[in-house]
Amino acid sequence: MKLRIENLTFSYEGNTVVDRLSLDIKDGEFVSLLGPSGCGKSTVLKLLTGILTPRSGSILVDGQAVNGVSERFAYMPQDDLLFPWKTILDNVCLYGQIHGSLSETRRKALSWFPLFGLEGYEHAYPASLSGGMRQRAAFLRTALCRADILLLDEPFGALDVITRGEMQDWLLLMREQMKKTVLLVTHDMDEAIYLSDRILILNPPPDGLSAALSVSASGRNREWLYSQSALRAEIYSKIRRRQTAAAVKGEGPRPL
Numbered sequence: 179m180k181l182r183i184e185n186l187t188f189s190y191e192g193n194t195v196v197d198r199l200s201l202d203i204k205d206g207e208f209v210s211l212l213g214p215s216g217c218g219k220s221t222v223l224k225l226l227t228g229i230l231t232p233r234s235g236s237i238l239v240d241g242q243a244v245n246g247v248s249e250r251f252a253y254m255p256q257d258d259l260l261f262p263w264k265t266i267l268d269n270v271c272l273y274g275q276i277h278g279s280l281s282e283t284r285r286k287a288l289s290w291f292p293l294f295g296l297e298g299y300e301h302a303y304p305a306s307l308s309g310g311m312r313q314r315a316a317f318l319r320t321a322l323c324r325a326d327i328l329l330l331d332e333p334f335g336a337l338d339v340i341t342r343g344e345m346q347d348w349l350l351l352m353r354e355q356m357k358k359t360v361l362l363v364t365h366d367m368d369e370a371i372y373l374s375d376r377i378l379i380l381n382p383p384p385d386g387l388s389a390a391l392s393v394s395a396s397g398r399n400r401e402w403l404y405s406q407s408a409l410r411a412e413i414y415s416k417i418r419r420r421q422t423a424a425a426v427k428g429e430g431p432r433p434l
């Protein structure tokens with residue numbers, strides 16, 4: 179097993195947001211963690227990267243316990259930003275620079291620019307790129323980390339719906355070429371269906387992980403995605419929706 183999480187628990191000032199979470203991800207698998215806003219998705223990724231420390235539980239990569247910040251994970255936060263004063267090449271090589279392998283990272287980065295649709299923009303500044311290109315640059319920066327597990331937190335959340343679709347198509351192609359283990363956090367059901375081998379549905383405590391759904395691998399394209407209504411209905415039924423106060427009390431709608 180590439181990644182194993184066992185009984186991971188975390189609280190913010192007494193408010194438990196991750197409660198005994200356990201899950202496994204196989205080598206090369208693309209798994210989405212899907213759930214409503216506030217259910218703890220970003221917190222799970224921050225626990226994996228070591229930004230937050232769990233109250234209890236364990237994280238194992240290739241069977242070895244990981245504590246604190248680890249090079250095993252490459253993390254793309256929800257609000258990943260490029261430095262406006264650095265060129266795209268310098269931005270994407272940032273982690274290479276920090277880890278002291280800048281020349282190797284630059285070589286690899288330059289060879290990956292075409293794959294990320296950024297050829298010709300190596301020496302441009304972020305302001306001259308479209309939103310989708312900036313996002314791909316942030317993604318290239320993440321992919322250049324030596325880590326073999328990518329953690330992506332709603333990577334396309336800030337993009338308009340057309341660009342988001344294009345980026346998803348692109349990531350679908352990239353999936354095959356990168357051959358990395360990916361844990362994608364999203365609240366977008368179609369994004370999860372389109373990209374994942376497996377979808378894990380996370381609800382806020384006390385429910386936690388409430389389902390694991392496999393997605394068939396063959397013949398993915400937009401038409402295939404639009405035909406996945408049964409899977410969409412199944413996912414929808416597993417997501418715990420916030421009840422209105424009236425529904426909790428058993429009252430019907432009030433007459434106007």
Ligand SMILES: Nc1ncnc2c1ncn2[C@@H]1O[C@H](COP(=O)(O)OP(=O)(O)O)[C@@H](O)[C@H]1O
Binds near residue numbers: 221222
């Ligand atoms: N720094 C923080 N301090 C206190 N509570 C937080 C903090 N960050 C997140 N939370 C709370 O923890 C819960 C889970 O947050 P988060 O992991 O960001 O959810 P998601 O990514 O699924 O939207 C939410 O109820 C949120 O309000």
Ligand SMILES: [Mg+2]
Binds near residue numbers: 256331
């Ligand atoms: Mg989040």
